[in-house]
C-alpha cells in the first residue's frame with residue numbers, strides 16, 4: 021500500500037521526454053502538457069472514476085471515535101442498499117448480523133489494531149435484510165510522518181461466484197461419491213460374479229478332461245468359450261472402472277522387453293495356431309534390452325491388440341514390431357492381414373463399446389481398445405490405427421520408456437513357444453488348499469490331484485493356520501475371504517511360525533480383484549496372487565512356478581533363539597538395478613542417505629515399546645531395505661512388522677535382539693561404505 025504523502029506533487033521525465041507527475045498518493049501520472057487534463061482536472065477525473073467504479077469504496081477515520089465512515093461511493097450504496105446519509109458517521113460493522121463469521125470479524129479487529137492491510141470474505145446484510153458475501157479489502161493510509169490518516173475499504177459482492185463455487189464443489193463431491201459407489205459396487209459384483217464363474221469354468225475344464233462324445237464335447241466347449249468371454253468382460257469392466265476412477269497406478273519397475281513380447285506371443289499362439297496364422301515379433305537392434313516401466317500394462321495392451329488382430333484375421337499373419345524412435349521413445353506396431361476396419365468405424369474405434377464389426381459376431385465387450393487407449397495415455401504415449409479394408413490393419417503406439425544402460429540388445433526375432441495345448445506332467449508336491457466354497461474347493465483339488473499333487477483341505481483360515489503349523493507343505497493356496505479367520509490373518513499367523521513352516525510359499529486365490537488387492541496380499545506376507553476364476557492352465561502354471569523356484573528350504577526348524585533370516589546381507593542384483601534406474605553417479609549419495617536413515621531408524625525402534633509404533637517403523641525399514649537390496653535386513657524388518665501386528669512379544673524380542681548388529685553388518689556390506697568416494701559399480705553376480 022502506498023503511503024499517502026501530504027507533500028506537493030513532483031514532476032520527473034518519462035522515457036519519451038514527457039513529464040511524469042506523482043500525485044499526493046505517490047501514483048504516477050503522465051502529465052502531457054498539451055493534453056486536456058490539467059493537474060487540478062485530474063483529481064476531478066479520479067473522483068469520477070471512484071464514483072463510477074463497480075466496487076464499493078469507503079474511507080473511515082480512525083482519529084474519530086469508533087472509526088466512522090467519512091466517505092462512501094455509489095457502488096457501496098448499490099451493493100448494500102444503504103444511501104450515503106444512512107452510512108456516513110457509522111462504523112461499518114452495521115453491515116454485520118446473523119451468519120457473519122466471528123473469526124473473520126476478529127481478524128479485521130486485529131488488523132485494525134495492528135494497522136495492517138487485510139483481505140477477507142464475510143457474510144454481510146443488505147438494508148432489506150438479504151445476505152451477501154462481501155470480499156473486503158481494507159488498508160490503512162499513513163501520512164508523511166507515519167501518522168495514521170485513514171482506513172480505506174473496498175467491497176466486492178462475490179455472492180454469485182461463491183454460490184457457483186459451492187455448486188461446483190457439491191457436484192464434484194457427488195460425482196466422487198457416485199464414482200466410489202460405482203467402484204464399491206464393481207468390487208462387490210466382481211466377487212459375486214467371479215466366484216461362481218470360477219466354479220463353472222473349473223467344472224467345465226474337468227468335464228472336458230473326461231470321455232465325451234463329439235456332441236457333448238462341442239456343447240462343453242461352447243459353454244467354456246462363453247464363460248471365457250464373460251470373464252474377459254468382467255475383467256475389462258473392472259479395468260475401465262479402475263482407470264476412470266483414477267485408481268490405476270502405472271508402476272516403474274525394471275523389465276526385459278523381449279520377455280514381455282515373448283509372453284504376449286505365447287498367450288496369442290494357441291488361437292493363432294488354431295487359425296493357421298503366422299505369428300511373430302521383430303525387435304529393432306538399436307533397442308536396449310531392459311527398461312523401466314510397467315511391464316504388465318504393456319503386456320496387457322499388446323495382448324489386447326494381438327488378440328484383436330488374431331480374431332479379425334482369417335488367413336496370413338500377425339506381427340508385432342518394436343522400433344527405437346528418433347526422439348528416444350519406443351514405437352510398437354501390431355500388424356495383421358485381416359479384414360481391416362471400414363473408415364466410418366475408425367473415428368469411434370477407441371471409445372467405449374465400439375466394435376470393429378458392429379454385428380458383434382466376434383464377441384467381446386468392445387471395451388478392449390478403449391482400455392488400450394487409456395493405458396497407453398497413462399504410460400505417456402498415444403495410440404493410432406491405419407487400416408485398409410480387405411488387406412489388414414496396423415495399430416501403432418509409442419511409449420517413453422526409460423532404458424536401463426548397458427543392458428545389451430534384445431533378440432531381433434521372436435517366435436511363440438510351440439504349443440500342443442497340453443500341460444506337461446507336473447512335479448509332485450504337497451499342497452494345502454484353504455477354501456471355504458465347496459464347488460471351488462472340489463474343482464481346484466481335482467485339477468491339482470489330477471496333475472499329480474497331494475492336496476489337503478482346510479475350510480477356513482483357522483484350519484489352514486493349524487494345518488500349516490503341524491504339517492510340512494510345499495505350497496498353500498489361500499482363499500482370502502473365509503469364515504472365522506480370513507486369508508490375511510491366517511497368513512500372518514503362518515508367517516509368525518518358527519522355521520521353514522513359517523516360510524512356506526502362500527498364493528492367494530481371490531475373487532476380489534480391485535486395486536490394492538495384490539498389494540494387500542503381499543503385505544500380509546503372501547508370495548503371489550491369483551484372481552478367480554482360475555482356469556486349469558493358469559492354476560497349474562502358478563503352482564509349478566512356485567514349486568520350481570522354491571529355494572531349498574531346511575526342513576528342520578531354525579533354533580528358537582535366532583531370528584529366521586536366510587537372505588544374503590546384500591542382494592547385488594537389486595542394487596545394480598537401482599544403480600541403473602537412478603544413474604551410476606547418484607547411487608553413492610543415495611546409499612549414504614539410506615545408511616544414515618537406517619541407523620537412525622534402528623535407534624528409534626530400539627527405543628520404542630509400543631507394538632503399533634514399532635510396526636510403523638519396521639514397515640518403513642522393510643521398504644527402504646528392499647529398495648536398496650538389503651535383503652537380510654528387509655526380512656528382519658518384515659518379521660518384526662509381522663510379530664508386532666500379531667502381538668507376538670517373543671517374536672518382537674527375538675528380532676530386536678539382533679537388529680542393531682544386522683543393521684551394522686548390512687551397512688558395512690555396501691561398497692560405498694568402505695570407500696566413500698568409490699563410485700564404481702558393485703561386482704556383478706556370478
Ligand SMILES: Cc1cc2nc3c(=O)[nH]c(=O)nc-3n(C[C@H](O)[C@H](O)[C@H](O)COP(=O)(O)O)c2cc1C
Nearest residue numbers: 080111112113115116125128129158171172173175
Ligand atoms: C475502512 C473499513 C471498511 C470496512 N468495511 C466493512 C464491511 O464492508 N463489512 C464489514 O462487515 N465490516 C467492515 N469493516 C470492519 C468493521 O468496521 C469493524 O472494524 C469490524 O467489525 C471489527 O471491529 P469490531 O469488533 O469493533 O466490530 C470495515 C472497517 C474499515 C476500517
